[in-house]
Amino acid sequence: MRWPRGVSRGPALPEGGWPAQRILLTGASGGIGQALVDEFAAAGARLLVTGRRGDTLEALVERHPGQVTAMTADLTRPKDRAALIGAAASAGCNMLVNAAGVNRVGLFESCSDEALERLITLNLTATLQLTRALMPTLLAARHGWVVNLGSTFGTIGYPGQVGYCATKFALRGFSQALRRELADTRVRVLHVSPRATRTAMNAPKVEAMNQALGNAMDTPARVASAVRHAIEHGREExxxxxxxxxxxxLNSLLPSLVDRALARQLPVIRRFVATPGEAAPHDTP
Ligand SMILES: NC(=O)c1ccc[n+]([C@@H]2O[C@H](COP(=O)([O-])OP(=O)(O)OC[C@H]3O[C@@H](n4cnc5c(N)ncnc54)[C@H](OP(=O)(O)O)[C@@H]3O)[C@@H](O)[C@H]2O)c1
Structure with a gap:
């Protein structure tokens, strides 16, 4: 298997390896989150997993007895975040994996204020606030990690996913700035950008659009394996x-070339996204 290339500056997983890692994983009830739980647990780590769907989290606890504990939380609620931070500190978590996220596919002009707020509140505000609240615990650990799940759409502005792109661009900036701020500490900050992945985040019309455009889609297991590889090799991006x-x-060096390529795709994208935006099945209005 060929591994995704990336930029490596930080150290690989320190002594003690995976069995020494105590991971707080958000978005654990999602497609990529569940695969990450399986990947990290198979490597020997212990996890505190969170999401809003308690039944899905409980299934993960049962699947990995003794290694996984669960706590339901709506990350947009300060009280829930505070409870989670307390539990993570008690569990001695030294790694935070931010995988919770929502998307909204549709034309920007038809995006409601509520949908925009939901995107920004979870993907950005709650993620930053959770990370900041866990900083004392991470800084006190022998080795601390923040691993942010970004997206290709955190680098390429894409029609039909304007609000989502805005949050993922910001998450990439957050990851880079925090990494530089923590360069003289033992906390490493990684940012992993999956491409389209087969999870409930992508409604059938999005899968159909990807097929029509010839965009490949990964399995969640593939993404989880790449995240593990990034951590093991200290790959920052x-x-x-x-x-x-x-x-x-190309988008960074010659954006006009990507403008032209996407302009050619635009009629197809419009055909699939022109109907009012669909929330992911697990997203509450
Ligand atoms: N799928 C893709 O094509 C793709 C591509 C690139 C990047 N990504 C990124 O990868 C990450 C995981 O995506 P996924 O595909 O696994 O999505 P998913 O299957 O829809 O899962 C989303 C996760 O976010 C959680 N979540 C949503 N709202 C929440 C809230 N208010 N409070 C707490 N948790 C909340 C969900 O938990 P509950 O439903 O239990 O609340 C669920 O665990 C996201 O950051 C996404 O942006 C995905």
Missing amino acids: TQLGGPERLFTR
Whole structure:
């Protein structure tokens, strides 16, 4: 298997390896989150997993007895975040994996204020606030980690996902700035950008659009494996997918070329997203 290339500056997983890691994982009830639980647990780590759907979290606890504990939390609620931070500190968590996220596919002009607020509140505000609240615990650990799940759409502005792009661009900036601020500490900050992945986040019309455009979709297991690889090798920035790596670079160096390529795709994108935006099945209005 070929691993995604990325930028490596930080150390690899320190002595003690995975069995020494205590991970707080958000978005654990989601497609990528569940795969991450399986990946980290198989490696020997212990996890505190969170999401809003208690039944899905309980299934993960049962699947990995003794390794996984669960706590339901709505990350947009300060009280829930505070309870989670308390539990993570008690569990001695030294790694935070921010995988909770929502998307909204549709034309920007038809996006409601509520939908925009939901995107920004979870993908950005709650993620930053949770990370900040856990900082004392991470800084006190022998080795601390923040691992943010970004997206190709955190580098390439994409029609039909304008609000989501705004949050994922900001998450990439947050990851880079925090990494630089913590450069003289033992806390490493990684940012992993999956390309399109087969989870409930993508409604059938989005899968159909990706197929029509020839965009490859990864399995959640593939993403989880890449996240583990990034952590094991201290890769600070990882972009999954060969064509996506090329396009993200091209977008930085010669954005007008990507403008033209996306302009050619626009009629197809409009055809799939022109109906009012669909929330992911697990997203509450
Ligand atoms: N799927 C893709 O194509 C793709 C591509 C690139 C990047 N990503 C990123 O990868 C991450 C995981 O995505 P996914 O595909 O696994 O999505 P998913 O299957 O829809 O899962 C989303 C997760 O976020 C949690 N969540 C949503 N709202 C929440 C809230 N208010 N409070 C707490 N948790 C909340 C959900 O938990 P509950 O439903 O239990 O609340 C669920 O665990 C996201 O950051 C996403 O942006 C995904």
